[in-house]
Amino acid sequence: MDHRVTFPQVIGHESSAVIEDLGEGVASWKLGDRVTVRPLDPCGQCPACRRGYGHVCQKLKFIGIDAPGAMQALWTVPAHTLHRLPDALSLQDAALVEPIAVACHDVRLGEVQRGEFAVVIGGGPIGALVALVAQHKGARVIVTEINPFRIALLRKIGLEVYDPRETDVAAMVTAETSEAEADVVFEVSSSPQGAELMTKLPGVRGRVVMVAVFPKPVPVDLHKFFWREMRLIGTRVYEPVDFDEAIDLLATTKVPFRSLITDVYSLDGLEKGLLQMEQGADVMKILVDCAA
Amino acid sequence: MDHRVTFPQVIGHESSAVIEDLGEGVASWKLGDRVTVRPLDPCGQCPACRRGYGHVCQKLKFIGIDAPGAMQALWTVPAHTLHRLPDALSLQDAALVEPIAVACHDVRLGEVQRGEFAVVIGGGPIGALVALVAQHKGARVIVTEINPFRIALLRKIGLEVYDPRETDVAAMVTAETSEAEADVVFEVSSSPQGAELMTKLPGVRGRVVMVAVFPKPVPVDLHKFFWREMRLIGTRVYEPVDFDEAIDLLATTKVPFRSLITDVYSLDGLEKGLLQMEQGADVMKILVDCAA
Numbered sequence: 292m293d294h295r296v297t298f299p300q301v302i303g304h305e306s307s308a309v310i311e312d313l314g315e316g317v318a319s320w321k322l323g324d325r326v327t328v329r330p331l332d333p334c335g336q337c338p339a340c341r342r343g344y345g346h347v348c349q350k351l352k353f354i355g356i357d358a359p360g361a362m363q364a365l366w367t368v369p370a371h372t373l374h375r376l377p378d379a380l381s382l383q384d385a386a387l388v389e390p391i392a393v394a395c396h397d398v399r400l401g402e403v404q405r406g407e408f409a410v411v412i413g414g415g416p417i418g419a420l421v422a423l424v425a426q427h428k429g430a431r432v433i434v435t436e437i438n439p440f441r442i443a444l445l446r447k448i449g450l451e452v453y454d455p456r457e458t459d460v461a462a463m464v465t466a467e468t469s470e471a472e473a474d475v476v477f478e479v480s481s482s483p484q485g486a487e488l489m490t491k492l493p494g495v496r497g498r499v500v501m502v503a504v505f506p507k508p509v510p511v512d513l514h515k516f517f518w519r520e521m522r523l524i525g526t527r528v529y530e531p532v533d534f535d536e537a538i539d540l541l542a543t544t545k546v547p548f549r550s551l552i553t554d555v556y557s558l559d560g561l562e563k564g565l566l567q568m569e570q571g572a573d574v575m576k577i578l579v580d581c582a583a
Numbered sequence: 584m585d586h587r588v589t590f591p592q593v594i595g596h597e598s599s600a601v602i603e604d605l606g607e608g609v610a611s612w613k614l615g616d617r618v619t620v621r622p623l624d625p626c627g628q629c630p631a632c633r634r635g636y637g638h639v640c641q642k643l644k645f646i647g648i649d650a651p652g653a654m655q656a657l658w659t660v661p662a663h664t665l666h667r668l669p670d671a672l673s674l675q676d677a678a679l680v681e682p683i684a685v686a687c688h689d690v691r692l693g694e695v696q697r698g699e700f701a702v703v704i705g706g707g708p709i710g711a712l713v714a715l716v717a718q719h720k721g722a723r724v725i726v727t728e729i730n731p732f733r734i735a736l737l738r739k740i741g742l743e744v745y746d747p748r749e750t751d752v753a754a755m756v757t758a759e760t761s762e763a764e765a766d767v768v769f770e771v772s773s774s775p776q777g778a779e780l781m782t783k784l785p786g787v788r789g790r791v792v793m794v795a796v797f798p799k800p801v802p803v804d805l806h807k808f809f810w811r812e813m814r815l816i817g818t819r820v821y822e823p824v825d826f827d828e829a830i831d832l833l834a835t836t837k838v839p840f841r842s843l844i845t846d847v848y849s850l851d852g853l854e855k856g857l858l859q860m861e862q863g864a865d866v867m868k869i870l871v872d873c874a875a
Contacts, residue, residue, distance in 0.1 A: 338762060470630060486805065495630070505809070507806075508802035527810060
């Protein structure tokens with residue numbers, strides 16, 4: 292996304308907040324309401340918008356990338372982006388709604404059913420959330436990940452994680468499913484290795500959900516899609532229903548989303564947090580408290 | 584498919600015939616019945632068969648490749664492979680049922696709707712049949728093809744054909760659809776160029792139907808699947824309903840399937856016909872009359 296951000300710019304698109312002021316004509320909200328922001332501002336006019344897919348609007352303004360974002364004490368956003376937080380949900384937890392909504396969208400478009408066998412390739416924050424949501428839907432979930440810190444953290448919260456350099460994941464899936472193979476595979480690693488593994492795992496009519504952002508074309512075994520009548524399902528961001536589901540899952544279930552938070556910094560700690568992520572330090576999800 | 588054929592072997596899996604003899608216990612057919620053969624013999628036991636996808640059985644015996652095929656005067660097949668031909672359909676025309684059933688399967692799994700914009704990449708026999716079936720469903724269909732003989736033949740039967748070396752197909756589709764882009768793209772060329780073009784054409788939630796057999800992995804722009812929430816749909820052979828539809832389309836419509844037949848040889852001409860196809864001669868579909 293880097294090339295879309297012009298400097299100086301405030302970035303940030305995962306947030307929770309309290310309403311401090313209201314624009315003219317905004318009737319359905321009041322000062323003090325606790326909210327999270329679905330940071331999408333579609334044009335409303337393009338073919339995608341006209342078909343009801345405003346979340347992938349052909350001229351989408353992604354707030355926090357294409358417009359000023361959440362990492363500031365006061366943030367002005369369109370009222371249509373707001374979702375109300377239930378009382379049971381803390382502001383800190385609610386900062387996780389946006390990435391959980393991504394996972395809800397991926398799992399929904401991947402049509403994960405109770406009893407299915409799912410593999411998540413890549414156990415970073417989004418992969419971990421996809422795994423937790425798919426597991427909550429009743430699927431058996433396997434995660435592949437190579438980072439030792441992530442592997443340990445995900446195992447600690449009850450996920451079944453394998454390092455694909457140590458385990459022959461394809462052979463394991465074949466054995467564990469009595470040769471039926473995986474029902475659904477989520478590619479979240481953005482790696483050529485992931486793009487190779489993703490076609491080896493699904494069975495007949497299995498689905499591969501493309502969550503990752505691949506910066507350039509990579510070799511893909513198209514023959515497998517033909518041979519097993521597999522499907523590749525592209526997924527991007529979320530629709531309003533996914534935000535609602537994410538809020539509901541956070542507020543009403545025991546799914547251990549919060550365990551992915553490894554640090555909470557004040558706005559002063561932002562640079563430190565960004566450097567930690569860039570350097571691949573022992574972090575999963577870092578929150579930044581932007582309150583003035 | 585070559586490595587699956589052991590010599591000596593009779594090949595051939597597109598056929599029409601008259602029943603000459605019946606096995607014990609076959610009650611629903613009688614001598615003289617005119618039939619076509621759906622040449623799939625599934626195991627009935629594997630996970631794919633148990634899920635109702637016997638056509639992509641994990642141990643599928645494809646009759647004519649894995650077992651003796653149609654290019655002989657007398658051919659023994661399991662009774663479950665037969666479809667009855669209506670009186671209105673000649674044996675010669677009925678030899679086209681099998682490839683038309685492939686096209687019906689591809690178009691059905693591609694969920695082509697009336698009024699949609701479809702692109703077929705590759706105008707060989709299967710691409711041409713996909714285009715004709717999709718057009719019959721009410722889609723506007725564009726075919727891309729580089730062979731001059733095929734281009735001329737397909738234009739003669741009313742298809743809109745472009746040579747992608749002469750026409751910027753992506754720009755043309757963008758303009759013709761007012762930036763909505765294609766609803767569905769069929770990749771039937773098995774070429775790296777086709778794999779590149781297929782991701783450039785669909786719009787948001789557009790579908791790419793993978794009909795082609797790619798012998799090895801090729802670069803694919805996975806980012807496009809993410810960005811536009813596109814889907815890739817693998818399709819292979821056909822199900823019984825596709826055979827029924829193919830028979831019906833041949834017998835009751837004016838779709839010019841027959842115009843794809845460029846030669847009809849006796850069994851003596853088989854080698855000549857195979858050489859013509861191998862050498863890329865001016866042929867589309869060659870029929871072989873195997874009657875004794």
